[in-house]
Amino acid sequence: MERSQDALAAQGLGLCSISYDSVEILRDFAARRQITFPMLADPDSAIIRRFGLLNETVEPTSRDYGVPHPGLLVVDAGGIVRERFFEERYYNRMTMPTVLTRLGRAFEVERGSIAREHLRVGTRATQAAVHPGNRFTLFVDVIPLDGVHVYGPAVGGGYQALEGTVDPLPYLTFHPARYPDVTSLRLAWTDEVLTGYEAATRIAIDVSLGTRLEMAAVLEAGRGLTITGTLRVQACDDRMCWAPEAIPLAWHLDLIPPDLERSPESLQHKPKA
Amino acid sequence: MHRGPAVGETIPALQAPDQHGRVQSLATIRGPNGAVIAFVRSADW
Numbered sequence: 244m245e246r247s248q249d250a251l252a253a254q255g256l257g258l259c260s261i262s263y264d265s266v267e268i269l270r271d272f273a274a275r276r277q278i279t280f281p282m283l284a285d286p287d288s289a290i291i292r293r294f295g296l297l298n299e300t301v302e303p304t305s306r307d308y309g310v311p312h313p314g315l316l317v318v319d320a321g322g323i324v325r326e327r328f329f330e331e332r333y334y335n336r337m338t339m340p341t342v343l344t345r346l347g348r349a350f351e352v353e354r355g356s357i358a359r360e361h362l363r364v365g366t367r368a369t370q371a372a373v374h375p376g377n378r379f380t381l382f383v384d385v386i387p388l389d390g391v392h393v394y395g396p397a398v399g400g401g402y403q404a405l406e407g408t409v410d411p412l413p414y415l416t417f418h419p420a421r422y423p424d425v426t427s428l429r430l431a432w433t434d435e436v437l438t439g440y441e442a443a444t445r446i447a448i449d450v451s452l453g454t455r456l457e458m459a460a461v462l463e464a465g466r467g468l469t470i471t472g473t474l475r476v477q478a479c480d481d482r483m484c485w486a487p488e489a490i491p492l493a494w495h496l497d498l499i500p501p502d503l504e505r506s507p508e509s510l511q512h513k514p515k516a
Numbered sequence: 517m518h519r520g521p522a523v524g525e526t527i528p529a530l531q532a533p534d535q536h537g538r539v540q541s542l543a544t545i546r547g548p549n550g551a552v553i554a555f556v557r558s559a560d561w
Contacts, residue, residue, distance in 0.1 A: 255549030272559035
């Protein structure tokens, strides 16, 4: 979050966090991690409750009682909610580059590129390094060359529909792929209305990583995270169609262990009596 | 998933001290287009 402040400021957005920590815990954490954005202290969870975000599945006597359901609200200058990013599982967080991408700012790193005679395929991601629990976005860029079109995700008519998929891994959940709006294709050989893309097209697939325990073996191996997938596509120009293809995709990302450092013992949250 | 203020709703009052002990509110946090408010579990653990 600290590193995304400039990108947020460029969008005219401020940033703050809210937690049930005391000012002292936050002062210690902010000094250790050089955090400059405001971290608001809500030790009685009054604000958390007022927002309707108190996690009431937590045992009232436990140390954790008082925490919110974690997530992000994007509000306008008048305090009206524009976007909400809350996950199903408490340990998942949408990363800031992914949030920024959803807010309309392109935020991506290239991961790979494949060339065919009639199209190019690029793999990109919202970031080059991820932590367990992160929710981030993988992109598949399908770039037809001049005069070439590819069919869209719901084309029918016996043509291969565009489809980007990610191969399953036990510690990873992928969300339904998002495709841009298709255009109607004017084709010389048919009156049929077919839909697809005539220009560069980006497919977005969100991925949520499991906990550090679920990812223990991958973290231990120290070789980062490799996610594979497949792009199914069919391209044609105004004279001919290429056979449908299944193009293998790969994204390699650095995998960083979570920060497990705690506050000094005298400041730490304790179970309630 | 459907907890807290919905899209289109106005958030409740927001006022609390930050890590420096300075009282902050939406008025002091926001930029011209608003703000991102992150509800986090803890900086301690």
